[in-house]
Amino acid sequence: MSTPQALWASVDAEVIATVDRVIERTIAPEARLVDSVAEFPSAGLAGLCDAGLGIMQLPTSIGGTETSTSTYAEALSRIAAACGSTSTVYMTQMHAAHPIHLQGSEEQIQTWVPRLCDGSAIGSIALTEPEAGSDVGAMRTVARREGDHYVINGEKTFISNGDRANVIVLFATVDSSRGKDGVTAFLLDTEAVTGLEPGVPMHKLGQKGASTVTLSFQDCRIPVGARMGEEGEGYPLLLRSVVRSRISAAAQGVGFAQGAFDALVAWAMQRDLLSSKIAEAQDLQFALARLRGEITAARAMLMSVSDLVDNAEDEPVAEVSLLKMHCTTLGTTVAARCVELLGPDGDLVSAGAERRLRDAKITEIYDGTNQVQSMLVARDIRLSAGAR
Numbered sequence: 001m002s003t004p005q006a007l008w009a010s011v012d013a014e015v016i017a018t019v020d021r022v023i024e025r026t027i028a029p030e031a032r033l034v035d036s037v038a039e040f041p042s043a044g045l046a047g048l049c050d051a052g053l054g055i056m057q058l059p060t061s062i063g064g065t066e067t068s069t070s071t072y073a074e075a076l077s078r079i080a081a082a083c084g085s086t087s088t089v090y091m092t093q094m095h096a097a098h099p100i101h102l103q104g105s106e107e108q109i110q111t112w113v114p115r116l117c118d119g120s121a122i123g124s125i126a127l128t129e130p131e132a133g134s135d136v137g138a139m140r141t142v143a144r145r146e147g148d149h150y151v152i153n154g155e156k157t158f159i160s161n162g163d164r165a166n167v168i169v170l171f172a173t174v175d176s177s178r179g180k181d182g183v184t185a186f187l188l189d190t191e192a193v194t195g196l197e198p199g200v201p202m203h204k205l206g207q208k209g210a211s212t213v214t215l216s217f218q219d220c221r222i223p224v225g226a227r228m229g230e231e232g233e234g235y236p237l238l239l240r241s242v243v244r245s246r247i248s249a250a251a252q253g254v255g256f257a258q259g260a261f262d263a264l265v266a267w268a269m270q271r272d273l274l275s276s277k278i279a280e281a282q283d284l285q286f287a288l289a290r291l292r293g294e295i296t297a298a299r300a301m302l303m304s305v306s307d308l309v310d311n312a313e314d315e316p317v318a319e320v321s322l323l324k325m326h327c328t329t330l331g332t333t334v335a336a337r338c339v340e341l342l343g344p345d346g347d348l349v350s351a352g353a354e355r356r357l358r359d360a361k362i363t364e365i366y367d368g369t370n371q372v373q374s375m376l377v378a379r380d381i382r383l384s385a386g387a388r
Helices: 013-036 042-050 069-082 084-103 106-118 176-182 234-270 279-311 317-341 343-347 353-364 370-387
Strands: 123-126 142-146 149-160 167-173 183-189 196-198 212-223
Touching (some): 013 042, 013 069, 069 084, 069 234, 069 279, 084 106, 084 167, 106 167, 123 149, 142 167, 167 176, 167 234, 176 183, 183 212, 183 234, 234 353, 279 317, 317 343, 317 353, 317 370
Parallel strands (some): 123 167
Antiparallel strands (some): 142 149, 149 212, 167 183, 196 212
């Protein structure tokens, strides 16, 4: 893999070197076991947090590392290359902390963000619903005001870390007739509420150690002070939050492609196929060259859009959607190609490529399906054409 210095000027090489050490010592040795027995990757998360890398982009004053988005994206891609489950649990910590930092009260920030950064608390973000999917305006989880409390009823699904979370960022509507204008954000201390019931972890194709559950809310009472911002301010916060989560998914896509590629290279090295002049070996060498080019181009796109997020005045929604769509598709297609190039060994767990393929597929679906990303990009094309 290219060194950060050669890759992009805004990537902090020292941070990436620390990430690589944690991967080598803690994450990579456990990756196959985490996948095979669906084990929550506590050791990998703890290793990153103990190294001071719990949540990279947040200010150091509240426990973060205060890195650039490109540094975070490069780090996450490397974690994903080693272990998809660890990368999802790790990025979900950031996905929970980011909206708290943006719109939480000072008390909420000071109570939860440092704990998410040091790993003493597990975070989750609850948005998706069984019937709403990507249509936020169709949200049916309702938070009804009753004096000094809200009473929440509804269901969320496909919630990462949901059964492990100490704190949950919840998006619910205070009035379903208002559509997106009724969406409001809340911060739930799971140890202090009743009426919240996580389901059993789902059996999944990949990322098996990253716990994913349904959350049921049945007359779940929370104090008004648990609200983040005012009523109806949840939708703008949601939009700002998904920009970060879509960058995470894109970084995972690049990582899964890289992980499968590395597994194929290791297999070829063991068989001395990279120096062989026979036709079959040269075909493999040419295929590897093409795959390396595709991964390098996607990583450059990841770095470029990450820098744009840090430097643009407005959230670059279309660019992030294009990034997410492209890099997650790349993760699946490159991993699938690596499995094919392994021939009869492609199906073997020991070869390592099949795990990256399984882990990669879901990235095309979560954080806004790639069909949704296509719609957002198409809308931007239409608006840009009209502007000319």
